[in-house]
Amino acid sequence: MMGVPRDLVLAVDVGGGTTKGEVTAADGAVLAAETIETPYGEAAFDAIEDLGARLLDGLPADCRDRVARAAVILPGLVDPEHAIAVFSSNLGWRNVKLGSRFADRWGIPALIDHDVTVAGWAEWRHGAGRGVDDVCVLIMGTGISGTLSVGGRLVRTPPGRTGVAQAGEYGHIPVRYRDGLPCPCGNVGCVETVASGPAIARAYAARTGRETSSAETVFAAAGTDPIARAVVDDAVDALAAGLLGVLHASCPELVVLGGGLARAGDLLTEALHTRLTELLRVTPVPRVVLSEFGIRAGLIGAAHLARAGSLR
Template structure:
């Protein structure tokens, strides 16, 4: 067994757009990273691509001079973490995939399989914006939108491992169609992927991502319309979640949170206006942004390998 003083772990975040892998050292610092495009939309076998990335990451870690002690792999969708099975993930075309057993057979390492949003919640609870809080709500805003409800520092998985699929809340019941088959879902309007698709569908220049649309919102009326719809829809959804869950704070993460005040200010205003009889919870930016799920995967890998996870492990250094 690799001595704890030399232990490194592998972490893989499988997303709808890219797959990100990193080697973490014993202090929670990234020593090596790989980012590759997701194969979810090009007809290739997505499981094969994940396996290839995990093997490459293992080989790279060994070349760096330390055999890894374990690996954590996180995905979107409905993930049975206890069985290591991705039951359904539309964005990456997974259905009943026994990913834990597959990666364990490939690498011969302890494996933790997790949900990307819940893993991000683990990272925020251990070392980020939720550190020291008994309960909080985390929403990573990426290709889609999921939420993590953290109670006593532990993400809530739900009875069928599908808690937190708030991206498919029908905020606009008669609204635009969603890939899930419903209409008016939150992520159609307020995810990074949804913003880009709406802008193009409504006649905007094709190929612009959400970051470009946010920048264009000051001069492009259509970009402004799409951005305003996103922030208002997100604020409305957060008001509903606040009334149901009463979180101590709400943490926004993912790539879309990088927009800063341009996102947070109108979302805060919508949230405040929708809670007429109570104060809104604090709305905070993730300490890790788009890296949160991957850090959470590393924490899950350490736990799977029987390694301690000290408070603030992986926290950003000043």
């Protein structure tokens, strides 16, 4: 329609438990939003289609024509260039060729990309890392992964290399070779086996015999409970050890911590900065800060991706 501004975008963030969708304006104002449970297997993609359609159809008539583009971000392995959901162990899909199905259903161009890559890019370009060319972003929760930006460019898996891990799998760097725990990836002693949310909760339960609901509980108790403090210190040590090679190779100026574990706040950032200061000798110690977008980084990133048209 001539004269109608195309200033709105549709963003969809697909997670292992829930899928979130929003229609937003350029200033970040949310015009429509909905969260659904993510179905298992390929049924998830039907649910994504329906979610986007409901959000678009529910807009006022004068807004629907203003939606310019959509972006859908997915977990696991993703081939953005060919719009393929390559693999997700948690959601049970493999080599799903999405093609133009979302664009056809919604009537607007739709981009596909990797959830953590987009979340880390958003934190770098628009959040805690904006204005800095060399940034490492860690998204920490059930797993640990992130992004690396060097010289103002995002490091990505080369286009077309399907079936390989996304760049930024920090959680699968082995740091406990001899006495580590088995990792689902097949290795032993990966960072995730010590420093992920579930690993921290399991370690505390193993040392105390008391089950805990989350890593946040362990962080909250670290100020008064010496066992909780020891578990946190062990997790921070593993995280720092996993970062050493990255820091020596690329010398980022800034490390940004996001995801659910970032709710630990200054306790986590200060402990990691202290440990890196103890370990680094020939490489400058980067600043360590909390993410600006928190657990909404993926959804905000998807909106920025839809608006920009690419990760740039």
